[in-house]
Amino acid sequence: MTYNKPLPKINADTKEFWNGCKQHLLKIQKCGDCGFVRYPPSFICPRCHSTETEWIVAAGKGSVYSFTVNHVAFHPAFQEDLPYVVAVVQLEEGPHMLTNIVGCDLSEVRCDMPVEVAWEAITGEFSLPKFRPVL
Numbered sequence: 001m002t003y004n005k006p007l008p009k010i011n012a013d014t015k016e017f018w019n020g021c022k023q024h025l026l027k028i029q030k031c032g033d034c035g036f037v038r039y040p041p042s043f044i045c046p047r048c049h050s051t052e053t054e055w056i057v058a059a060g061k062g063s064v065y066s067f068t069v070n071h072v073a074f075h076p077a078f079q080e081d082l083p084y085v086v087a088v089v090q091l092e093e094g095p096h097m098l099t100n101i102v103g104c105d106l107s108e109v110r111c112d113m114p115v116e117v118a119w120e121a122i123t124g125e126f127s128l129p130k131f132r133p134v135l
């Protein structure tokens with residue numbers, strides 16, 4: 001099956017994250033100086049500006065911080081998915097992650113709802129971390 005949606009553009013900051021996704025490991029960064037856990041990946045810690053970084057594997061669990069239901073496709077390839085949920089999930093480790101909520105009816109999505117990662121392999125090179133309700 002052909003994947004027609006835009007693919008992630010990998011750079012030096014995000015390479016480790018996307019390599020982790022390919023193996024279904026949700027890798028996020030932890031500052032080597034102040035311990036702040038962050039996402040999206042960045043070269044320096046937004047809290048203390050240190051460049052000392054370690055990658056950790058997040059548990060893949062969190063809760064819905066905010067969400068919206070998209071009824072308009074902003075790219076033609078998303079037309080077939082309408083309507084779908086775009087959400088900000090707060091990971092147990094702290095960072096927020098922009099993602100989709102899958103595996104439930106749209107009407108069931110609520111803020112603070114417990115969710116866990118649901119990997120979607122979109123090509124041989126990429127898997128996307130989406131989230132589904134914890135049953």
Ligand SMILES: [Zn+2]
Pocket residue numbers: 031032033034035036045046047048049050
């Ligand atoms: Zn720091």
